Amino acid sequence: MKKIIINPIWPCLMLCIGLVSCTSQKSTLEVSSEEKAVFDSNDEEPVEIADDETEYEIIIIEPGFNTWLNSIARPEGYYSQSYMENRNAIMVTNWNQRVLNPMRWNPNLYEMQINYDPSIDYGYEVNYKLYNYFIYFQRKYNQRLGPFIPRI
Known part of the structure; x- marks a missing residue:
């Protein structure tokens, strides 16, 4: 008859490793006081996203976005x-x-829905401002529009 001896240290060690590896990452965004001030501003200057070559245009009327785009993005x-x-x-x-x-x-x-076709080349400026609007929106309203944390 064979005897199996289980060392009590191994199950405890495996449990500890499992618990440490399962801890969640920090999901809240760290927003600076400067960024919070921009989020709270009432600056409603619209941001026009346009590319003359492709003739596509988006107008964003979001308080604080223009200031955020020019100062923080x-x-x-x-x-x-x-x-x-x-x-x-x-x-x-x-x-x-x-x-x-x-x-x-x-x-x-x-x-409103956004009509964006990844197969169309909208140009750098349209993609830049749209991307930054999404970052701004996610940070301001604490939303996640993808699997990544919106950072600047």
Whole structure:
């Protein structure tokens, strides 16, 4: 007859490793006081997103966004166009799903669908401002439009 001896340290060690690896990451965003001040501002200067070559246009009327874009957002050229196109495609899909489900998502936040086709080249400026609007929106309203934390 064979005897199996279980060392009590191994199950405890495995349990501790399992518990440590299962702890959740911090899900709240750290927003600076400067950014909070911009979120609370009433500056309603619209931001027009347009590309003359492709003839696409978006107008964003969101209090504080223009100030945030000019003072807090990463400057143009920081992100590549392909990076922003990939992120925009994900965030537009999630946005549009929320617009179509007003019983689950706040219809005051998600009012209109965004017609964004990832196969169309909207140009750098359109993608830059749309991407930054999504970052602004997520940080201001503590929303997540994708699997990533919206950072600046």
